[in-house]
Amino acid sequence: MIYHKTPRRVLGIETSCDDTGVAIYDDAEGLLGHVLYSQIKTHQEYGGVVPELAARDHIRKVIPLVDAVLKQTGCDPSSINAVAYTCGPGLAGALLAGSAVAKGLAYAWNVPTIGVHHMEGHLLAPMLEERVPAFPFVALLVSGGHTLLAHVKGIGEYRILGQTLDDAVGEAFDKTAKLLGLGYPGGPAIARVAETGDGTRFSFPRPMVDRPGMDFSYSGLKTAALQATQKNDLDAQTVADIACAFQAAAVETLVIKCERALKHTGTDRLVVAGGVGANLHLRDQLQQTTQRRNAEVFFPRLEFCTDNGAMIALAGCKRLHQAQTEFSFEVKPRWSLEDLPPV
Known part of the structure; x- marks a missing residue:
């Protein structure tokens, strides 16, 4: 079911690989705040990302990071109009961890969700800056x-x-x-x-x-x-x-x-x-x-080059018209940018 209310403020959750990012973006005020947890130390001894460990770490860290960004920004959950999350592409287990938390929060807060393409988030990240490309x-x-x-x-x-x-x-x-x-x-x-x-x-x-x-x-x-x-x-x-x-x-x-x-x-x-x-x-x-x-x-500034919640919140805000109240946990580990509909 498509959500017809016109929302303004989006919580974004990024869990596509080995960084857990959460942010709040307002379409009138811009980026209100963001927090990030890196799993580098977890994966260093293996010389690369271990998908199962990445998914487990996301599960442990997402909710504390949501609490942290709400506290950082002074936002109450009642002021959040939608929850955006990385739907793909990425590691399937990591994506499912973020999707499950996003759907759970949206259900508890009675707001819709927006599945965001990870690479579209990166592509739009420079729009978090004052100098925005046309x-x-x-x-x-x-x-x-x-x-x-x-x-x-x-x-x-x-x-x-x-x-x-x-x-x-x-x-x-x-x-x-x-x-x-x-x-x-x-x-x-x-x-x-x-x-x-x-x-x-x-x-x-x-x-x-x-x-x-x-x-x-x-x-x-x-x-x-x-x-x-x-x-x-x-x-x-x-x-x-x-x-x-x-x-x-x-x-x-x-x-x-x-x-x-x-x-x-x-x-x-x-x-x-x-x-x-x-x-x-x-x-x-x-x-x-x-x-x-x-x-x-x-x-984008250096902190927004790597995976982060700010770019997901921004991309979600740009696609608010696609917000849905359907709560399945579907993710897309493989997903072409060319498959996305225009805004």
Whole structure:
């Protein structure tokens, strides 16, 4: 059943992977508050996310975080008009944990729920800032599970221009960091040691830039990094040099494809979102590229690059007209952006 009341204030819950985020967004006042719990310490010893542990941690943390954000914002549950939650894509168990809590709260508070697409949340995250991109724009969504370029004409009007054919760029960072003994998560670890690396010592491929199109591939780059670790003693300087070369190759590939997408679509605005969007080298290179093209680039603040409840609350607020009072726990571990209806 569709909910016809016009709500204003949305509680957002994010549990797609290994971060538990809760936030409250008001369509008139903006973001009122957000809290986040990271499971990094839980998964570090395994070198990556363990789905069952992630789901259990979400179950333990969501309700305390809801209480915390209500206290932080001074909001009473009676002022919440809808509960948004990440419906997909993501880890099935983690998604179900968030869905169950969202449905339970909505039932108790007598409000509807809104199932949000995780990547749409990332795509809209720059709209949490004062400087908001106008439509249309090209979006680069880069994270541990996703690497894609989309042409965005409006909310829900998405056309995929290119995506990874194998590893996501964030996954390649994580796996390369593991090869170098840098731990998890790999992106920040590689970026940190790359600062002291010699970028000329190793030459890694820029996958698929020698052919037309905007698809990505990172398995070959990961293999090149593996071969470098096998052929060299991994002293501190060598680790830094490999990290520097890997980061340079990964970032340059993204930049080249972004430039192609801007030219292909004829747009002069680029939005970058997802955890890898926090990489400062990537930000610097895209700033230079867009400046050279007389284009603009938009990033969310660093805390909103990784998974968070604020982007889910915002996306839910944009889709209030789709709020429902149906309380099944359906989630969508696989879900294309192109399947979303326009707003």
